[in-house]
Amino acid sequence: MNLTVDVETAGPVRTLTLAGELDHGGAPHLQQALDDAYTCGCRQLIIDLTGLSFCDSTGISVLLGARRVMAARRGDLALAGVNARVERIFRLIGLAEAFPTYATAEQARAAITPA
Amino acid sequence: MVVAMGWTGAGVDGSLLGRIPVGGTEPTSAYWPITDDLSALRHRVRDYAFEAGLDGIPLQDLVLAVNEAAANVLDHAYGKGHVQAWHDDRQVTVEVHDCLGELRPAHAAAGDPGAATLRGRGLWLMHQLCDEVEIINEPGGAAVRLRQSYGRRPHR
Numbered sequence: 001m002n003l004t005v006d007v008e009t010a011g012p013v014r015t016l017t018l019a020g021e022l023d024h025g026g027a028p029h030l031q032q033a034l035d036d037a038y039t040c041g042c043r044q045l046i047i048d049l050t051g052l053s054f055c056d057s058t059g060i061s062v063l064l065g066a067r068r069v070m071a072a073r074r075g076d077l078a079l080a081g082v083n084a085r086v087e088r089i090f091r092l093i094g095l096a097e098a099f100p101t102y103a104t105a106e107q108a109r110a111a112i113t114p115a
Numbered sequence: 116m117v118v119a120m121g122w123t124g125a126g127v128d129g130s131l132l133g134r135i136p137v138g139g140t141e142p143t144s145a146y147w148p149i150t151d152d153l154s155a156l157r158h159r160v161r162d163y164a165f166e167a168g169l170d171g172i173p174l175q176d177l178v179l180a181v182n183e184a185a186a187n188v189l190d191h192a193y194g195k196g197h198v199q200a201w202h203d204d205r206q207v208t209v210e211v212h213d214c215l216g217e218l219r220p221a222h223a224a225a226g227d228p229g230a231a232t233l234r235g236r237g238l239w240l241m242h243q244l245c246d247e248v249e250i251i252n253e254p255g256g257a258a259v260r261l262r263q264s265y266g267r268r269p270h271r
Contacts, residue, residue, distance in 0.1 A: 002154050093239075
């Protein structure tokens with residue numbers, strides 16, 4: 001498997017830590033983890049991309065789907081650890097501002113955890 | 116020197132071979148079938164294009180563009196297709212062929228799908244990534260031809 005998704009739940013915040021390649025083959029694994037999060041009623045979601053070595057438009061489509069679901073349930077979705085390569089793809093696609101992004105998952109948690 | 120690699124013979128007919136320029140003393144072309152394993156395809160394209168002389172962002176961008184085209188074959192053309200690559204002293208050319216043939220030149224000019232649309236970014240993204248993107252209709256299928264030159268491209 002070229003993508004692993006590590007799931008961590010701390011209170012209301014669920015963090016999905018990705019490692020590997022978020023591509024046509026990896027995207028379904030992320031989608032499964034997202035579907036699990038939706039089933040659990042998750043409204044604060046962080047996706048940590050620090051360990052991603054590759055991301056394509058299929059992967060970005062899954063992230064956009066998560067953005068849409070979280071917006072519909074008035075939740076928060078933040079990305080952490082967006083590296084230069086992934087940032088460039090976001091920018092080329094015109095999505096540089098589509099997600100709140102943080103340098104680390106810790107910073108994302110601090111930002112979106114309800115007071 | 117780049118040597119031909121991955122030639123399986125299967126699926127390569129005379130018409131395809133006829134388009135490969137024979138620069139220098141021997142052709143330096145490559146052929147790979149498209150499978151579910153796009154990671155392996157990316158590595159092969161990366162190695163080939165690097166050996167040919169591409170590096171840095173233009174290399175990464177070409178690899179991503181090929182990935183996008185091959186993902187389209189998996190999603191929209193029953194996963195049946197192949198990739199051919201060759202290079203000359205100016206550029207690396209990679210063609211991603213499908214066996215469905217529903218791509219049309221108008222698709223290559225597709226606009227930015229925008230943030231609201233989840234799918235259909237591939238071709239638009241290829242345009243942002245490569246110097247040239249061309250759709251070729253051929254008997255029994257269609258292909259996306261992607262070209263990346265060695266020269267420095269304007270920063271995007």
